[in-house]
Amino acid sequence: MGSVDFGRRFTAVVIDAVLMIVGGSCLGSVLGRVLGSVGGAAVGSAVEESDVEAAVAAGGVLGALAGLVLGIFAAAAIFIIWEGLTGAAAGKRILGMRVKSEDGSTASIGQLLLRTTVKNVYVLVGLIAGLISVATGMDGIDTLAELVNGAIFVGYIYIFATKGEIVHDMIAETDVFTN
Numbered sequence: 001m002g003s004v005d006f007g008r009r010f011t012a013v014v015i016d017a018v019l020m021i022v023g024g025s026c027l028g029s030v031l032g033r034v035l036g037s038v039g040g041a042a043v044g045s046a047v048e049e050s051d052v053e054a055a056v057a058a059g060g061v062l063g064a065l066a067g068l069v070l071g072i073f074a075a076a077a078i079f080i081i082w083e084g085l086t087g088a089a090a091g092k093r094i095l096g097m098r099v100k101s102e103d104g105s106t107a108s109i110g111q112l113l114l115r116t117t118v119k120n121v122y123v124l125v126g127l128i129a130g131l132i133s134v135a136t137g138m139d140g141i142d143t144l145a146e147l148v149n150g151a152i153f154v155g156y157i158y159i160f161a162t163k164g165e166i167v168h169d170m171i172a173e174t175d176v177f178t179n
Contacts, residue, residue, distance in 0.1 A: 004097050004176040009166075012091030019090050020075040028071025029064075036063030080123070084116030085109070096179045099169075107174050115172035122149040 036059070083089040087099035087107055099115060101107045107115075117124075129145030132138065156167050169175050 012095050015091035016089050024072030024075030028068035031070050032064035032067025035067045036060035084113050087112050097176050099174050100177050102173050102175050111172045111174050115168045115174050118171050119168035122152050
């Protein structure tokens with residue numbers, strides 16, 4: 001049992017991303033069908049008879065796209081929560097890895113949740129900024145969120161490059177180990 005190198009950790013992230021996109025797309029196709037049907041019917045009933053077909057098609061396409069986006073977000077949320085509660089989402093499990101305390105002992109749920117929160121803080125910043133932007137109509141909030149996320153990314157790279165450690169593991173006092 002030993003600490004896992006960056007390459008294996010990155011491979012686990014890629015596996016998770018592929019599974020999130022595939023799973024999210026499958027879920028999104030079901031949601032999209034439902035939302036497309038509802039959206040198409042709603043839009044179709046609100047227009048004149050001569051424009052019904054085009055309106056239904058447009059509502060259906062918009063519903064399908066919304067379903068796809070919602071499906072991928074739902075899959076991402078499942079993976080984030082899964083790793084936060086267990087210390088290993090699908091990619092780590094497939095490659096025989098798990099998040100543990102720095103000394104190799106089982107990490108506490110508090111450590112795992114802290115690590116997951118720090119690791120995904122940019123997602124939270126983006127979601128909060130998006131909600132504020134939609135609720136208030138303030139477009140500058142999105143730009144501010146992008147700047148904050150850029151600073152977080154640069155900070156991650158700097159610490160990784162200078163100390164060879166990943167920020168979320170440093171803060172939570174965890175590391176990734178082989179089983």
